[in-house]
Amino acid sequence: MLSQGLVVSHEQLGNTDQKLRRLVLQGPAAQTAQAGQFVTVQVQDSARASFDPLLRRPISIAEISPERDEITLLYRIKGRGTEILAQARCGDSLSIMGPLGNGFSLPEEGELWLVAGGIGIFPLFALAQRALSQGLKVRLFWGGECKSFMESAGLASWKELEIKTSLSTLDGSLGEKGLVTEPLHSALTQIKPADSKPEANEVRVSVAACGPKGMMQSVTELCQRFDVPIEVSLEERMGCAVGACLGCVCTLKDKAGRLIHKKVCLDGPIFRGEEVVWNETC
Amino acid sequence: MKPVDLTTQLGGITLRNPIITSSGTYGFGEEYLAYCPLEALGGITLKGITPLPRLGNPVPRLAETPAGLLNAVGLENPGLEEFLKSYLPKLSKIPTAVIANISGFSLDDYACMARALKKGSGITALEVNISCPNVKHGGMHFGTDPKSAQEVMAAVKAETDLPIIAKLSPNVTDIVEMARAVQRGGADVLSLINTLLGMSIDLNSQRPVLANTFGGLSGPAIRPVAVRMVWQVAEAVDLPIIGMGGITSWQDAVEFLLAGATAVSIGTGNFYNPQAPLDVVEGIRNYCEQRGYSSVQELVGLAHRG
Ligand SMILES: Cc1cc2nc3c(=O)[nH]c(=O)nc-3n(C[C@H](O)[C@H](O)[C@H](O)COP(=O)(O)OP(=O)(O)OC[C@H]3O[C@@H](n4cnc5c(N)ncnc54)[C@H](O)[C@@H]3O)c2cc1C
Ligand SMILES: Cc1cc2nc3c(=O)[nH]c(=O)nc-3n(C[C@H](O)[C@H](O)[C@H](O)COP(=O)(O)O)c2cc1C
Ligand code: FES
Numbered sequence: 001m002l003s004q005g006l007v008v009s010h011e012q013l014g015n016t017d018q019k020l021r022r023l024v025l026q027g028p029a030a031q032t033a034q035a036g037q038f039v040t041v042q043v044q045d046s047a048r049a050s051f052d053p054l055l056r057r058p059i060s061i062a063e064i065s066p067e068r069d070e071i072t073l074l075y076r077i078k079g080r081g082t083e084i085l086a087q088a089r090c091g092d093s094l095s096i097m098g099p100l101g102n103g104f105s106l107p108e109e110g111e112l113w114l115v116a117g118g119i120g121i122f123p124l125f126a127l128a129q130r131a132l133s134q135g136l137k138v139r140l141f142w143g144g145e146c147k148s149f150m151e152s153a154g155l156a157s158w159k160e161l162e163i164k165t166s167l168s169t170l171d172g173s174l175g176e177k178g179l180v181t182e183p184l185h186s187a188l189t190q191i192k193p194a195d196s197k198p199e200a201n202e203v204r205v206s207v208a209a210c211g212p213k214g215m216m217q218s219v220t221e222l223c224q225r226f227d228v229p230i231e232v233s234l235e236e237r238m239g240c241a242v243g244a245c246l247g248c249v250c251t252l253k254d255k256a257g258r259l260i261h262k263k264v265c266l267d268g269p270i271f272r273g274e275e276v277v278w279n280e281t282c
Numbered sequence: 283m284k285p286v287d288l289t290t291q292l293g294g295i296t297l298r299n300p301i302i303t304s305s306g307t308y309g310f311g312e313e314y315l316a317y318c319p320l321e322a323l324g325g326i327t328l329k330g331i332t333p334l335p336r337l338g339n340p341v342p343r344l345a346e347t348p349a350g351l352l353n354a355v356g357l358e359n360p361g362l363e364e365f366l367k368s369y370l371p372k373l374s375k376i377p378t379a380v381i382a383n384i385s386g387f388s389l390d391d392y393a394c395m396a397r398a399l400k401k402g403s404g405i406t407a408l409e410v411n412i413s414c415p416n417v418k419h420g421g422m423h424f425g426t427d428p429k430s431a432q433e434v435m436a437a438v439k440a441e442t443d444l445p446i447i448a449k450l451s452p453n454v455t456d457i458v459e460m461a462r463a464v465q466r467g468g469a470d471v472l473s474l475i476n477t478l479l480g481m482s483i484d485l486n487s488q489r490p491v492l493a494n495t496f497g498g499l500s501g502p503a504i505r506p507v508a509v510r511m512v513w514q515v516a517e518a519v520d521l522p523i524i525g526m527g528g529i530t531s532w533q534d535a536v537e538f539l540l541a542g543a544t545a546v547s548i549g550t551g552n553f554y555n556p557q558a559p560l561d562v563v564e565g566i567r568n569y570c571e572q573r574g575y576s577s578v579q580e581l582v583g584l585a586h587r588g
Contacts (some may be wrong), residue, residue, distance in 0.1 A: 002317055042554075050503040051349035051530070054554055078577075097556060114311055239342045239351065240553045242307035242317075246355045247344040261337055261358065266313075281332070 003027045004093045005041075008070065010086075014152020019077040021086055021120070029099055030071045033064045034234060035127035036208075036270045039071070040241045043085045053081045058238050058265075060123035061099060064130075074122040100241055101269050104231055106130065110204030111137040115184055115219050117211020118144055120269040121282030123137055123233060124210055128161055140165045141187070143180030143215070147173035178209075181218045188226040207231070213278065220273030230273035243267075251277040252269065285353070286570040287577040288563070290545050292522050293445040293470035295406055297379055297545060300578055301535070301563050302450060304526055304549030305383035305409060305449070306331050306355065307500075310369050311376050317556035324545060325379030326329060328369075330411050332384075333391050335361030344514045345482045345491040349528075350503030351550050353478050354494035357385055357414075362395055374404035381447065385411040388418050389437045396441035401506060410434060412464075413451040413476045413498075425451035428463035435467025441552035447524065449473040452504075452511060460513045473524040473547070475508045501550040502528040509541050516542025516583055530554055534563020538576070539566075540585040 005025030029039060040056035063072035077086050079114060088094060088213055104127050106112070113129045131138045137252045140158060144150045146169050158165065166183035167175025176183060190229035193205045208234040209219045223230040239247035243266030250268065252275045254260050262268065288299035298321075298408060307315060308364040320326060324326040338358025345352040360368070373380050382405045386392040392410065399405050412425035412434055424430045432447070438446050448464035450457060461472055477498025482491045490496075508527025525543025529535050530551035538546045551558040570578055 049531075050489065051554070053346060054349055054351060054501055054550070055346050056553070095555075105456070236344050238581070239344050239353065239550075240307065240309075240556075242309075242313045242556070244313035245307055245353070246358045247342075247353060249338070249341060249343070249358070259337075 001029065001099075002095065002097055002188075003029055005029065005071070005096045006093045007088050007090050007094065010090060010249070013074065013154065015148050016019040018149055018152040020152050021077065022084075023073045023075070023077055023088070024070055024190050025073065025094065025096065026069050027071075027096070029096060030064055030069045033061050033066075033071055033099040034103030035130050036063070036104035036123055037061055037099040037101045038269065039073070039100060039154065040238065041073070041085060042095040043081045053084070055081075055239065056097060056241065057085065058241060059083045060122045060233070061257075062122045062125050064126050074119070076119050097241060099228050100265060102267065104208050104233075104270050106134060107136065107204070107206040109136070110206065111139060113139045113141065113184075113187070113205055113207045113212070115180060115207055116140070116142045117180055117208040117215035118149070119153060120209070120211030120215075120233070122210075124154065124208065125154065125157065127208055128158075128163065132161065132163070138163045139187075141180050141184045143170075143211075144168070145169060146171045147244055150174050160181070160195065179218075180215065181222060185222055187220060189254070190230075207273075216273070217278040220276065220278075224274055231270050232273045232276060233269045234264050234271060234276070235269065238265050241265045253277055283571070284442055284576060285407055285451045286567050286575065288560065288567060290579065292524070292545055293407065293447065295379060295445055299324040299530070299563050300539070300566070301546035301559050302327060302379075302381070302524060302545055303545040303552060303559060304547045305411065306353075307549035311373065311380065313555055314552065318559055321377040323378045323559055325381055325406065326376070327381040327383055327409055327547065330357055330383040330385040331359045331362055331365050331395065332386060333394055334355055335359065336366060337463055340493040342493055343497075345497060347480070347482055347499065348503060350499050350501040351553070352482055352492060352497035352499050353477070354492045354497035356494065362398060366398060379406040380404060381407045381409050381473075383409045383411055383449070384438075385414050387414060387416065388587050392434050393437045393441050396438040399442060401443050401445060405444060407447055407471070408438065408442055408475055409447040409449050410438050411449045411476065413449070413453070423451065425460065426454050428459050431460055432463040432467035435464045435469050437450060439468035445470040447471040448475050449476055451476045451509075452507060452527075454477050457511045460516050461519045461521070463518055464494065465521055469521060471522050471524060472519070473526065474511055474515065475527045480502055500527070502530060504528050505507060505534060509537055512538055513541040513585070514545050529562070530558055532562045532569065535562045535566060535580065536569055539581040540583070542583040542586060543580070544582050
């Protein structure tokens with residue numbers, strides 16, 4: 001769907017040096033949006049058509065509020081496109097395509113564990129809200145650079161969800177010092193000790209992960225070792241965002257073990273962790 | 283007032299209007315359905331196919347440049363057999379002209395695809411992408427050597443009864459010479475232009491952005507080059523031209539018609555605005571109405587007069 005999103009709020013998130021923004025858009029996209037889906041936003045200097053930047057910018061949907069016709073996008077100012085986007089003011093209208101992509105799947109029962117690295121936390125918020133509203137137990141593992149980042153990137157909103165949370169930072173300024181995979185590993189060991197047989201009362205856990213590629217690869221390997229299903233959210237440079245240009249392919253392994261390409265924009269951005277080929281491209 | 287006649291004759295086929303979408307930017311016709319009803323278009327051009335399936339190049343395949351896009355998809359496609367089995371049957375239901383786009387690395391490649399794509403197969407015309415290396419001739423591109431280009435068109439012509447469209451590469455010194463060569467080979471229509479070879483370097487990694495190093499430049503940045511080539515070819519060669527390269531608006535499309543294109547095609551413009559083809563159809567209609575033209579074809583080549 002191509003629609004206009006009315007900017008109803010656009011604010012800095014946390015500390016200036018984190019360059020994070022929260023953008024709330026009002027429009028029809030909210031009606032069908034699912035957690036894990038994204039929109040592409042046309043970034044323009046002014047109301048007059050400009051071709052620099054030419055391409056729309058993909059941004060995940062971080063919060064969905066169909067009753068208010070609102071979606072929330074959380075983003076980091078990275079280059080020219082997001083810098084221009086950051087100039088959008090309340091009352092402006094932005095051309096958006098979407099919701100696009102497939103979205104996370106929700107387990108029918110058991111626990112959903114969210115594993116985030118850095119701003120990979122953003123799309124997981126909508127998923128947490130959805131899972132909680134369906135009565136699932138949700139747990140968060142989130143790793144980031146430092147306390148300032150975590151607080152800027154929405155830690156307070158996560159605290160309001162009152163879910164069990166394990167934080168880690170690279171410099172140890174908040175939570176455990178180290179990578180997010182460490183607390184995840186301990187938690188997996190607790191639900192599935194290496195020597196135990198599958199038991200009837202075993203907690204059924206599914207994992208949803210978003211973050212840097214290396215982190216998602218490690219999380220996938222961990223989950224596979226503990227036989228826990230995992231979905232990951234991939235990123236790739238996009239042209240059309242509807243599956244027409246083949247600009248955004250990722251490499252997967254099919255059931256027969258052959259390497260194949262899938263489109264991140266249309267077949268993803270959410271894929272089962274075990275089908276992703278992390279290091280090779282073909 | 284009588285409504286403006288938008289129908290367009292192109293190498294023996296009649297299009298509803300002169301707006302087509304370009305190969306490699308419009309998938310196999312289904313991808314943009316939520317944005318643009320196909321019955322509103324004059325035609326669509328399918329992603330380029332090759333005899334065997336191709337996985338294409340590694341990512342990153344795209345790099346954005348000022349008002350432009352570099353792509354190095356590397357002709358990823360399901361291959362002829364899979365195309366015939368899984369894609370072709372659905373195409374006959376598409377309510378507009380469907381142009382298949384074929385690519386190859388030898389004359390045999392082109393001939394075998396032309397043999398499989400005939401009238402009645404759901405395909406309206408065959409666009410021959412000659413911007414590919416000829417592996418039997420040291421990788422020299424078919425589209426940069428007049429003799430090879432002529433041979434490719436003749437090989438295709440001998441195998442199919444469909445109208446054939448030669449898609450010319452702009453990466454040549456003399457576009458008119460190439461146009462004449464493909465005309466000699468039997469081309470019914472000319473498509474121009476394909477992408478311009480370019481590259482872009484990342485200042486952080488100090489490496490090329492594209493995994494393939496080089497890519498094809500498309501989008502508004504190339505439009506003046508495309509308009510110039512359409513103009514030159516229209517002066518010299520008596521074949522209908524599908525003009526393309528950087529069209530995003532009706533004004534751009536009218537510019538191509540005035541330069542001598544009979545129809546226009548929109549590629550990268552769809553990424554910018556997935557409803558661009560609809561806007562262009564309406565804009566051309568209004569332009570004709572306001573200027574008192576009863577048929578869009580009256581615009582073709584007007585800029586050459588006097
Ligand atoms: C499905 C998806 C969801 C995303 N969700 C978010 C989000 O919720 N929050 C957020 O902050 N960022 C998100 N991103 C990344 C975001 O799209 C890029 O940071 C943004 O496009 C950068 O644009 P720029 O002009 O500021 O940077 P530039 O570096 O100037 O961009 C140059 C080109 O590269 C592309 N590009 C640059 N970085 C990326 C990237 N990481 N992934 C894909 N394309 C890129 C741009 O779109 C543009 O075409 C997402 C990306 C994808 C593919
Ligand atoms: C992502 C992408 C893929 C393309 N693939 C093909 C192709 O398979 N065959 C072909 O003949 N042209 C291909 N082209 C070229 C376009 O059809 C068109 O000639 C060119 O992009 C110029 O038009 P534009 O500026 O409107 O995009 C491709 C272009 C892009 C951007
Ligand atoms: S961005 Fe075009 S296929 Fe995904």
